[in-house]
Amino acid sequence: MFSRGMKLILMVAFQAMSLISISTASLQYNFYGSSCPNAEQTISNVVYGLIDADPSMAPALLRLHFHDCFVMGCDASILLDPTKANGSPEKTAIPLRGYDAVNKIKAAVEAVCPGKVSCADILAFAARDSVAKSGGFVYPVPAGSRDGNVSSAFSVFSSIPSPFFDAGELVQSFAAKGLTVDDLVALSGAHSIGTAHCSGFKNRLYPTVDASLDASYAAALRAACPDGSAADDGVVNNSPVSPATLGNQYFKNALAGRVLFTSDAALLTGQNDTAEKVRENAGDLTAWMARFAASMVKMGGIEVLTGARGEVRRFCNVTNS
Ligand code: HEM
Known part of the structure; x- marks a missing residue:
């Protein structure tokens, strides 16, 4: 079996x-x-x-x-x-x-x-x-x-999409690619892994801390990303919990005010039921996995070249001719 x-x-x-x-x-x-x-x-x-x-x-x-x-x-x-x-x-x-x-x-x-x-x-x-x-x-x-x-x-x-987008702008940018609000929210779960540069979210730390950020998380981010020169652009994990495991932790982070970007936090605001979908994904790992997989396949179908269009490159970094 x-x-x-x-x-x-x-x-x-x-x-x-x-x-x-x-x-x-x-x-x-x-x-x-x-x-x-x-x-x-x-x-x-x-x-x-x-x-x-x-x-x-x-x-x-x-x-x-x-x-x-x-x-x-x-x-x-x-x-x-x-x-x-x-x-x-x-x-x-x-x-x-x-x-x-x-x-x-x-x-x-x-x-x-x-x-x-x-x-x-x-x-x-x-x-x-x-x-x-x-x-x-x-x-x-x-x-x-x-x-x-x-x-x-x-x-x-x-x-x-920019990390400084609000919910409406995110929905629009996904819709422009034929993706729905469900796809936007499900795919955002990718931010349960990987890293981000301070410059992408410092706007939420200085001069004042964004009210939607958890206070202790904001303090840790301020320590990792001191105010000042953009040349010193540090890197932090996208998720403060299990940062190498792709899963629905991202949605739990969002509900706890522990996500990095304006665009991440924006899923809890706005008019498109994104907040409800964040809660659904936070509460059901298996359902999120299925949604994420389906949305990945859908994303993989955006404006593809098939049949005789395009080519099969010999080397991925250069065209054949
Ligand atoms: C919803 C709109 C999205 C915005 C505004 C956004 C923005 C960003 C930004 C600013 C970073 C940090 C880059 C850096 O500073 O190094 C990042 C990282 C990342 N994003 Fe997104 N992203 C979005 C959606 C997605 C989607 C749909 C996926 C995949 C399905 C994705 C996967 C990732 C991954 C895996 C990382 C970490 C990369 C690494 O560690 O090298 N993101 N994203």
């Missing part, structure tokens, strides 16, 4: 699939079943090894997929290096981590099936494997998205 862990995997996968909308219809489950049957296993093996060596790769790879998808769709445009023709691709706009990891994953996949597996799909699978390692649950990922060759730093700031 199934182990408890396996049951959780099956339950989350089943619930997530029932929540997944039609918007990802162009992608297919088991897309590489015949063209590269070992693709997903190869990716998982490399990702698990990378996270074992450096647990901070889990949040890095998860965030990379989010930024890829929100800027001109999930087409691996986030991975392109600057060139003579394009000196300002997306990756020059906001510093992200995990690029070397993606190149390693790609090299391993190319070694088993050259020219078959897109970098866009690799990002989606790597995010799923990062969730498995840090959250202990797995969900099936439909694939078949191809790599684009347009990448512009300019489009990043108009597409990626």
